[in-house]
Amino acid sequence: MKRLRIGALIVALLLSFGLAACGSDNGADKATSQPTSAATTTASSSTPSSGTPAAATPTPVERGGPKDIILATTTSTQDTGLLDTLLPVFEEDIGYNVKVIAVGTGQALAMGERGDADVLLVHAPGSEKKLVDADVGLDRRLVMHNDFILLGPESDPAAVKGTTKAVDALTAIFNKGAAFISRGDDSGTDKLEKALWKKANLDPKGKSWYEETGQGMGASLQVANQKDAYIMSDRGTFLAAKSLSLAIALEGDPALLNVYSVMSVSPEKFSLVNGPGGKAFADFMVSDKAQSIIKEFGVDKYGQALFIADAGKTYESIGLATPFG
């Protein structure tokens, strides 16, 4: 019997520890960034920050309405930690509880199409068109942008560093047969990479040096790192990732613009969608408060902002030829 009592004591101890910690949930996970006044530039086609962000005021949670919002988004917004900074502000100010499902943009859009999400924060302008045209994605708005970069091993076996165009860089990698890691998960990054190969008139699929991970950006970066391979990444995830020895092989090509938009999912099409909640989150993302957080995000940690806040600007003004480029 003595042993049983000891066992029960351990269980009780464990439980009390756990309960005590319950209150301080999400402590270190959701640290907020300190505002600094450092210049916020990335290598993307530098945009004059013309125009003021649209004055949007999200509506607080309705009484009796559903409190949960499902946000389907790309892995980059989670892997960079941006959402960990933004969401507590939104949840406190507006009162909704946001459930973030970080998947590739392809899957996020599919969730929107089925009504499995209330609001989408995605970065594949071309693919977003389908949802907007079908009236499933409502009121798509520009939130922010940064740029994609081509990463590779320091030794740069395909001599990419001399090139200025993404298409030329990929051609060099193709001709050399240098190891290349693709997301292969139909995400925004993956869609861009596939489009660039197409633009270069090359088909790397099936080549022994070309491999698909089928995973998120952070996970794929780790694979490329271990395999000394080239890989396309959004700048934010690269800067936020730890333990990498990959270097930037190419940046600054206007074709590498990475544009994030927000849209809510139509409650008319799907009865279970939280319409007011989705709209409140979309409004929040383009609000002055969120935009100023985005503007400063990463400055303290990486010496540069991970994203450029774009609310109120037009898609054309940041260098996208058409709104669905």
Next chain:
Amino acid sequence: MDLIWEGLREAIHILRTGDNSVWSITLRSLLVSGSAVLISLVLGILGGAFLAFKDFRGRNLVLSLVNTGMGLPPVVVGLLVAVVLWRSGPLGQFRLIYTPAAMVIAQTVIAAPIVTGFTAASLRHLDPRLRTQLYALGASRVQMLWIVLWETKLPLMAAVMAGFGGAISEVGASMMVGGNLAGETRVLTTAIMLAVNRGDFPVAMALSIILLVLIFIVNAILTSVQQQEKR
């Protein structure tokens, strides 16, 4: 090698400071998998006893199905449960997807066949004369099941351990139906995945060490219960 030491150091640091909400994540792992195992235990004992004592046509088929279920790939379970619980799925209106309840459901689907299989196997190995004797002494069905279960305490605790191990260590299903939401459905395994994706290996190592210690503690307790009065 550095990583292992760094992981250990980080683990101790995290445990001391309660960083990365490690305690609430650990508690959630324990609660979700514990509930799943408790439900599995009820289902498994009833199902296992039925399969062991009741003769019916197709029993071997059901037994094979249960045995197959003991090796169900968690990621397949995750997909099936997700498809059912998604808003676009048949049970969508209950809004269970991305809640701890959804994770309990998925882990129960993983653990219940394990407990059922173990229970059925151990009850069938029992001396059939015990039951005859109990009948003769006028035991009711419930009394009989109780006594029989007491006799098979050893393999039953093994069933609980196997079920708990399967539930708490799976990641595919928890990720899919839980969504790895911070403060809501993030458990140790999904937190480890996230840390790895972020390249934060020391934190991943630390959480892994905590998970291993947790499984060890639970199994140590179960083993001490199992071995009690046996000697």
